[in-house]
Amino acid sequence: MEHALTVVKHCPPGSRNWLLHARYVRGEHTACMEIADDLQRATQNNHRYAYFVKGLVLMDTGRYQEALERFHSCIRLQPQDPESLKEVAKFHQDRFQLSLEAYLEADKLSKHPDPEIYCALAECAWRLGDSDRGAEWARAAVQAGGGERAASLQARLLLATGDVAGALAAYDQALASDACGADTLASAGALRLRAGDPRRAFQLLGAALAQQPTQHAAALALAAMMMQHRDVDAALSRLKAALTAHPTCVAAHTNLGLALMAKKKYVAALTCLQRAASAAPLSAWAAHDLGLALLVCRRPASAFCRLAAAAALQPSQPYTVLLIGVALERLGDNRADSAYARAAALDPENALIRLNLAGRHARADRLLEAVEESAVTATLLQKDERPDPHLASMLATLLAQLRSAGVELSRLPTDIPAAEVPLVDTVATPDEDLATDEV
Incomplete structure (x- = not known):
């Protein structure tokens, strides 16, 4: 709908483009297609905006190949229009190199810096494994006025390159210049917590939950902070809210199990941790936490099985190897000595x-x-x-x-x-x- 508005601004006086645009933004697809067909018949299939809106309608209804043909018709009628090229680039969803090339061509045709194109280029570069180049495109999107989307994308790309300070600065710039949504606030708060600024992290995470109470990332981060301060009851309420929003969240089930174990509710804790391990069988941390709970409940044989699975997924984790040594010692196995020594060698x-x-x-x-x-x-x-x-x-x-x-x-x-x-x-x-x- 945003692209349709961009094109309709340049319609000549007396045209019916405004009516075509109004029908599309209202979601009246049938009437929109009828008006587009009338315009095509009146112009002998040379009405570019009718092709463009038809492509948008077909894309909304899932008829992607037909939509792609309409956008190609737009490019044929007006090769210098970047909007059609941008829509064509979106069709190469899993072929990021083709999408990148299409967006680069659209950027050449654009008469002014387009933050949407720069954001798309940054995402394509990120998917292709070039985070540094993606961060440059994201920075260009911020300078072009891309707002919250561009700033949060720049922060994620800088974080992917290991520049935590730059990512924090990008989030601060976004928070200072735009009214950011709950997702951006939650990401900024989690990064602040990771950087060792719990006070600012608590403010950002609280603002995210005040804006969207079901924001599970903010709820998980706040629950982790509360667990560190031994406020288990408050952490439990946050984790239950996160599970209400996302019942299949593995991290929420794991943290809820650990919180219940701190309350000495062992049956409920084992249930939560077992659910997390079953939902994510390739998660080393889920298997590790379940093995720890089983050790607490004095079930060393079952704990050893879970911890061995965690060690197979992440062999260099010293705490997992240490718990394997504890389990083997409780089972009376002489291999406990080598497990203890291996844990000490790792850290x-x-x-x-x-x-x-x-x-x-x-x-x-x-x-x-x-x-x-x-x-x-x-x-x-x-x-x-x-x-x-x-x-x-x-x-x-x-x-x-x-x-x-x-x-x-x-x-x-x-x-x-x-x-x-x-x-x-x-x-x-x-x-x-x-x-x-x-x-």
């Missing part, structure tokens, strides 16, 4: 992994190795500006157990970070509340 600077490896050595009566890993863990905690109090508490507990076993701890640093909060064991639950695992 040697991770204090949590090194502490688990120290605990594994201690439980296997390898006390000297446990002391060495405890020393590494203490050193890593000292390097951290804000050491995790839970890790510090667990390290202190492990050292106390080693001292009670008569191990010499002189090689350990003396200024181990103190635990600020008591250690909370979220795994320990009454045996009678959990289903037994079938080995």
Whole structure:
């Protein structure tokens, strides 16, 4: 409809183009086709605007090949008109190189910078794997007055090239100059959260939900922030709203399962996580989270199967390998040692992994190795500006157990970070509340 308005501005006085345009924008396709046929008969099939509107009507009704023929007729009657070329370019939806060439030709014919053409060129370049060139076209679209669409496209392309600062600047420019929709606000808020600006992210995500309460991306991001601040009830309400809008959203099911697990509603949590894993069988994170929940519910055999699937999809994820080691140890499998060692090799600077490896050595009566890993863990905690109090508490507990076993701890640093909060064991639950695992 926008293209029809562009062409009808140039109609000669006394023509019936205005009537043809009015019928089209009202959705009166039958009357529109009748008027177009009358104009074609009166001009011996040389009425360009009638061909153009016929092509739009046929495209709206799904008759794409016939619409393409009408647009080619427009190009034949007036080769210098870029509007028909733009419509032809849209037909090469999965053939982005052909579409790119058609849009480039339309850009040559255009008498002024056209933001629609530049946005289309940016999307085609992105699909062809040239994000840098796509970002240049998107920047040209912004300069040509492309508004919110051009600015959000530029931000996505800059983010694809790794320029997070440029993407943030593009979103800020869009928010300052245009009244942006909920999708743009949600994307900008999620990027702000990723960049470490939770205050601004909360404002943008709240504005997105105020404008569109069913915006699931904003609801998911806000729920993640609330989970980080341990406001599980508020996170649950956001996740339920996201699932109401998109019942098949895998991320919403996964996060809802983790939130329910934090509330110790294990049956409901396993149901949500199982649903997410079934909906996305090739998602490593869905399988990882389900395996973690099964470990919490003391079902190590089932957990190992899920974690092994996650590791096969993403072999370099150290936490998945660490959980495999925990599952194997609970099953009494000697391969647990190699899993712990593999996790430490994947991320040697991770204090949590090194502490688990120290605990594994201690439980296997390898006390000297446990002391060495405890020393590494203490050193890593000292390097951290804000050491995790839970890790510090667990390290202190492990050292106390080693001292009670008569191990010499002189090689350990003396200024181990103190635990600020008591250690909370979220795994320990009454045996009678959990289903037994079938080995």
